[in-house]
Amino acid sequence: MTEREQNQTKAQSAPVVAVVLAAGFGTRFDENNPKQLVSVGGRPIVCWSIEAFESNPRVSDIIVVVNARVNDMVNTLIDENGYGKVRAIVPGGEERVDSTLAALELLKQAGVPGNAKILIHDSVRPFVARSSIDGCIDALDRFEAATVAFASTDTVLLTEDLGDRKVVRAVPDRPDTFRAQTPQAFRFDTINKAYELAAADPDFHPTDDTRVVVDYLPDTPVAIVEGSETNLKITTQADMPIAEGIAAKLTGRSAAAAGEEAAKQEAKARMRAVFAEAAAEMRRH
Amino acid sequence: MTEREQNQTKAQSAPVVAVVLAAGFGTRFDENNPKQLVSVGGRPIVCWSIEAFESNPRVSDIIVVVNARVNDMVNTLIDENGYGKVRAIVPGGEERVDSTLAALELLKQAGVPGNAKILIHDSVRPFVARSSIDGCIDALDRFEAATVAFASTDTVLLTEDLGDRKVVRAVPDRPDTFRAQTPQAFRFDTINKAYELAAADPDFHPTDDTRVVVDYLPDTPVAIVEGSETNLKITTQADMPIAEGIAAKLTGRSAAAAGEEAAKQEAKARMRAVFAEAAAEMRRH
Numbered sequence: 001m002t003e004r005e006q007n008q009t010k011a012q013s014a015p016v017v018a019v020v021l022a023a024g025f026g027t028r029f030d031e032n033n034p035k036q037l038v039s040v041g042g043r044p045i046v047c048w049s050i051e052a053f054e055s056n057p058r059v060s061d062i063i064v065v066v067n068a069r070v071n072d073m074v075n076t077l078i079d080e081n082g083y084g085k086v087r088a089i090v091p092g093g094e095e096r097v098d099s100t101l102a103a104l105e106l107l108k109q110a111g112v113p114g115n116a117k118i119l120i121h122d123s124v125r126p127f128v129a130r131s132s133i134d135g136c137i138d139a140l141d142r143f144e145a146a147t148v149a150f151a152s153t154d155t156v157l158l159t160e161d162l163g164d165r166k167v168v169r170a171v172p173d174r175p176d177t178f179r180a181q182t183p184q185a186f187r188f189d190t191i192n193k194a195y196e197l198a199a200a201d202p203d204f205h206p207t208d209d210t211r212v213v214v215d216y217l218p219d220t221p222v223a224i225v226e227g228s229e230t231n232l233k234i235t236t237q238a239d240m241p242i243a244e245g246i247a248a249k250l251t252g253r254s255a256a257a258a259g260e261e262a263a264k265q266e267a268k269a270r271m272r273a274v275f276a277e278a279a280a281e282m283r284r285h
Numbered sequence: 286m287t288e289r290e291q292n293q294t295k296a297q298s299a300p301v302v303a304v305v306l307a308a309g310f311g312t313r314f315d316e317n318n319p320k321q322l323v324s325v326g327g328r329p330i331v332c333w334s335i336e337a338f339e340s341n342p343r344v345s346d347i348i349v350v351v352n353a354r355v356n357d358m359v360n361t362l363i364d365e366n367g368y369g370k371v372r373a374i375v376p377g378g379e380e381r382v383d384s385t386l387a388a389l390e391l392l393k394q395a396g397v398p399g400n401a402k403i404l405i406h407d408s409v410r411p412f413v414a415r416s417s418i419d420g421c422i423d424a425l426d427r428f429e430a431a432t433v434a435f436a437s438t439d440t441v442l443l444t445e446d447l448g449d450r451k452v453v454r455a456v457p458d459r460p461d462t463f464r465a466q467t468p469q470a471f472r473f474d475t476i477n478k479a480y481e482l483a484a485a486d487p488d489f490h491p492t493d494d495t496r497v498v499v500d501y502l503p504d505t506p507v508a509i510v511e512g513s514e515t516n517l518k519i520t521t522q523a524d525m526p527i528a529e530g531i532a533a534k535l536t537g538r539s540a541a542a543a544g545e546e547a548a549k550q551e552a553k554a555r556m557r558a559v560f561a562e563a564a565a566e567m568r569r570h
Contacts, residue, residue: 157462166461167507167509171493179442222453
């Protein structure tokens with residue numbers, strides 16, 4: 001830890017908790033291969049995401065939200081890699097919002113204070129920059145909520161349905177259009193309050209934590225924290241070559257070497273998954 | 286031409302004019318290498334764009350808008366490749382809007398009828414799909430304006446400035462957010478009228494032709510035509526590996542072969558540019 005980092009750690013009065021959401025099923029990726037476990041640059045995607053927070057001295061605790069399918073494997077990876085800040089591995093829910101709520105519930109039960117800084121991150125954004133995480137933590141000194149976002153290079157069109165066809169309703173100024181990334185960060189009290197208000201609304205179907213604050217606490221400004229093009233969300237197989245390219249750059253290896261290494265790691269991961277399944281099978285008998 | 290194509294051509298009562306905008310300076314790409322002339326998959330980017338319309342039997346005419354720097358080279362490429370539908374190569378202006386206006390002015394002088402279908406396309410989107418071009422032509426049978434756009438996979442945030450910081454103003458429903466691509470298509474009368482109204486507004490600085498219609502003819506719906514992820518805009522060098530990958534897929538060659546071919550073509554293009562410059566120099570003396 002550098003002196004500056006030590007000072008930053010000392011100056012932090014509130015805990016900084018990262019919630020890594022790894023409960024998605026990623027049906028658009030590959031039904032038989034949960035994307036959060038796929039290796040990129042020789043490391044499972046979920047490990048990249050956890051390590052972004054594990055290695056940041058300003059983050060005090062990590063919660064990982066999983067589904068039943070990846071639970072054993074994520075547990076094994078956390079053990080093997082010795083991620084010491086991971087306090088709990090929580091089962092998530094069907095929708096993204098259910099997973100966020102499961103993590104918030106656990107933090108309540110654990111007695112986390114209301115001024116804690118909660119950083120909610122999609123595990124399938126493995127390459128989040130240190131500066132974006134730090135930016136969230138800093139923004140919460142002045143704002144109750146913040147989100148990493150990347151300025152849109154394309155003109156955004158807002159549409160409406162004209163019966164069978166979509167038509168353009170408005171074209172916002174390009175400098176005022178951003179693509180949401182993660183982490184999305186909140187003071188613990190604020191995100192809890194927003195979700196409480198939202199729960200009372202029968203039309204509540206958010207796909208995004210920031211939106212819960214924007215819609216239900218409209219007087220609470222959500223600050224934009226600078227993201228990056230490389231903080232991509234891995235959604236389909238088509239994203240993998242791009243991801244391998246970024247991983248190779250970050251690890252300073254050639255893309256070809258990264259590819260080979262990825263293949264090796266994937267074979268290992270598959271093998272481990274088979275063992276885990278066999279072990280589970282044995283426990284049932 | 287297939288029978289279906291012949292029927293479509295016969296059924297078209299209005300001319301279909303493609304305006305290919307190739308007057309950008311692309312300073313974010315490489316100051317010394319205009320991106321519209323860079324080769325991808327063995328072909329200069331501007332050629333891909335022109336050919337998308339040249340090869341479409343429903344397009345009757347093509348106008349190419351250039352700047353002084355690429356003028357000679359684009360002329361040479363059009364001659365060499367025998368693009369028979371190119372009616373004029375027009376000098377553009379400083380801003381994108383000036384280039385559109387230059388093309389519209391020429392079409393007025395040429396006596397193009399008011400019901401003509403005008404498809405305005407960025408030359409640096411080389412991989413526009415046939416279905417998107419056809420979709421524009423079809424949409425103009427029912428609408429006065431249409432634009433190719435791609436559904437946003439990211440949540441879009443609309444922001445406002447809070448003094449020194451941007452904050453989120455609204456989070457539109459994701460299914461109602463699209464990223465504008467090109468072509469953007471208009472009945473000739475409609476786009477002319479929108480630009481006339483816009484010209485009277487001192488605050489007029491559009492970056493997008495669709496926006497001119499949305500802002501100045503708010504009662505004229507602009508239809509969304511389905512774009513594609515591959516219809517990317519080449520903006521920076523970082524887009525080139527992605528572009529080579531798409532080109533390789535489209536031409537059915539391996540990416541490696543495509544890369545080699547691209548290098549060869551680029552060397553040729555550079556050589557031609559040097560000759561063109563030398564020729565221009567000679568003319569001046």
